[in-house]
Amino acid sequence: MAKAEKKGKKPHKNKPTSKKYTKYKIEGDKITRAKSCPRCGPGVFLADSNNKLYCGKCHYSEFTEGKKE
Numbered sequence: 608m609a610k611a612e613k614k615g616k617k618p619h620k621n622k623p624t625s626k627k628y629t630k631y632k633i634e635g636d637k638i639t640r641a642k643s644c645p646r647c648g649p650g651v652f653l654a655d656s657n658n659k660l661y662c663g664k665c666h667y668s669e670f671t672e673g674k675k676e
């Protein structure tokens with residue numbers, strides 16, 4: 608995962624279907640698929656990396672292998 612986004616002069620485009628957001632489906636006030644970090648709490652999502660979930664904040668990682676989607 609890339610480091611923090613640089614605050615550069617890149618033009619910001621509002622893409623409704625950014626790849627980033629395809630991970631985070633919000634239904635009502637429940638967030639599916641994207642899992643929140645059990646340590647950092649809701650709002651801090653775990654990055655999906657191969658069959659691992661990883662928190663970039665506290666470095667928590669969790670295996671998702673064998674999990675149903």
Ligand SMILES: [Zn+2]
Nearest residue numbers: 644647662665
């Ligand atoms: Zn965390």
